[in-house]
Amino acid sequence: EPEVTQTPSHQVTQMGQEVILRCVPISNHLYFYWYRQILGQKVEFLVSFYNNEISEKSEIFDDQFSVERPDGSNFTLKIRSTKLEDSAMYFCAIRVGEQFFGPGTRLTVL
């Protein structure tokens, strides 16, 4: 099973601050995804990224969000100006047939 790590495991930030969440797949992959899960709710799709560009994004993924692969290995999700409602678990996933998820980053916006 492909291994995916995410850093940090927990991020606490003040409302309005920028956060960058990182995803590091152990081996090279082409398909990346970000999902989020607000506490007690279901997992929601944010964005898919293929061949270094966004292939699909959800309504949640507004102008405050961006993704990139800055160095060809890390895959980052940036939230420019966090809001209270951005507090959630954020999961990175890669696709090798099925999708494999990282352990998640718990983002807490105060």
Added chain:
Amino acid sequence: SQQGEEDPQALSIQEGENATMNCSYKTSINNLQWYRQNSGRGLVHLILIRSNEREKHSGRLRVTLDTSKKSSSLLITASRAADTASYFCATDGDRDDKIIFGKGTRLHILP
């Protein structure tokens, strides 16, 4: 949307019993997957069943898929305390590769 919806929302059974969880979805799919999530933790992939498959086994897990009814079931046999978790079905469509999760079933195994 092709949202998966699980039922029941919560299930409590005695250790050793079998647990069955169901999932329904709305549109055509390529694959249906089941994931487990322990409280506040990550998503663990359990099993994938393709749209042309009807049944699949993995250890104590048995998954069925009925595309005519747009439904799937996950059976965990001989349940253990460690099976206590939330279980989600997730579907991906025939035109895109994102997966859509249901709300999950919270399974609690009683000692």
